[in-house]
Amino acid sequence: MAISSNLRSFRYLWASFALRVQIFIDKAVQLAGPLYIILAVTLISCIIYLFFTTILPSIHSLTSLQGISHAIISIWLIFNVFFNYMYCIRTDPGSPSDSIDLEHNPMSLSDRQGPSGEGVRWCKTCLKVKPPMTHHCHICRRCILKMDHHCPWMHNCIGFFNYRFFFLFLFYLWIGCAYTTYMASIPLRKQEEDDEDVQVLFTFVLAIAVFTVLTGLFSFHVYLVLSAQTTIDFYGHRRRRRQARLEARQRGEKFVPPMHMNAYDMGKLQNLRTLFDHGGSYWWLVMFLPHNRPPKGDGIHFTQRHADDYGRTIQRLPLVLDEDFNTTNKGSKNDTFRHVR
Numbered sequence: 001m002a003i004s005s006n007l008r009s010f011r012y013l014w015a016s017f018a019l020r021v022q023i024f025i026d027k028a029v030q031l032a033g034p035l036y037i038i039l040a041v042t043l044i045s046c047i048i049y050l051f052f053t054t055i056l057p058s059i060h061s062l063t064s065l066q067g068i069s070h071a072i073i074s075i076w077l078i079f080n081v082f083f084n085y086m087y088c089i090r091t092d093p094g095s096p097s098d099s100i101d102l103e104h105n106p107m108s109l110s111d112r113q114g115p116s117g118e119g120v121r122w123c124k125t126c127l128k129v130k131p132p133m134t135h136h137c138h139i140c141r142r143c144i145l146k147m148d149h150h151c152p153w154m155h156n157c158i159g160f161f162n163y164r165f166f167f168l169f170l171f172y173l174w175i176g177c178a179y180t181t182y183m184a185s186i187p188l189r190k191q192e193e194d195d196e197d198v199q200v201l202f203t204f205v206l207a208i209a210v211f212t213v214l215t216g217l218f219s220f221h222v223y224l225v226l227s228a229q230t231t232i233d234f235y236g237h238r239r240r241r242r243q244a245r246l247e248a249r250q251r252g253e254k255f256v257p258p259m260h261m262n263a264y265d266m267g268k269l270q271n272l273r274t275l276f277d278h279g280g281s282y283w284w285l286v287m288f289l290p291h292n293r294p295p296k297g298d299g300i301h302f303t304q305r306h307a308d309d310y311g312r313t314i315q316r317l318p319l320v321l322d323e324d325f326n327t328t329n330k331g332s333k334n335d336t337f338r339h340v341r
Helices: 002-059 065-090 163-188 197-226 231-250 268-276
Strands: 135-137 142-144 149-151 156-158
Touching: 002 065, 002 163, 002 197, 065 156, 065 163, 163 197, 163 268, 197 268
Parallel strands: none
Antiparallel strands: 135 142, 149 156
């Protein structure tokens, strides 16, 4: 009995300590957000300054046709980098409305079951229903619609309303770093040595380092967009896949990976169009142009498959909530909530 009591006490103290550490880290990340932004802008501005003052003049005259062409390309990339970066910082990612608050709903949480027996996702901190792909951010202290992650470099969460800006920021910064790396390699290949070699070498090393990191990060987000996932969903699907493999092994069966684990995956082209399409037949021509129009939808309702490969029923409307929760539903209580996590 004494050992069991001591073990419970140790677990309680450890959980309390872990919670205090998490709160400290969350506050530190929140307070350091402006410093991350200053650091990011400083590094990008440093590369831009060295490019126009050292790299480009050493290759082409700024008054020549080639020099003007490279300057126009550079300015276009710079504008798009800062445009998407600023809008990603300033745009609210979105949070569930208070109108779907279930605090006064007479039904118990155990009664809010979907067709497969899974309960409606509920945030214990915000005391609200969490729509599909909505998660609670401990740093922002609120639920974020279609949350991907909290980005300290943006001092903001990446969610439904600002994910396009984040994706385009990665794209243009990746292209810009590749372009700068190529341009900086030209004077480095020359045999002559001068005082500007140190500046060119610094720019080359910084650009190729950022390019290498961005290659992995941007490739990962391209995969997420084409598969209609967020970063959180990606790890959730991987956990479900591992659980299914373990259950199949326990039953002595051969595990067959499901073809459609994600109920929101409508195909690569449709997934891409969901992110960039704002109406019109030529959306694929203007998808990378700078604009601040909000995405289609409300961050709550998403088109879904009828069912995923784990047999869980998927309705076309992921979340339908009665405006008056005190009104008795004529059908089954499960009809009130059509979202399956």
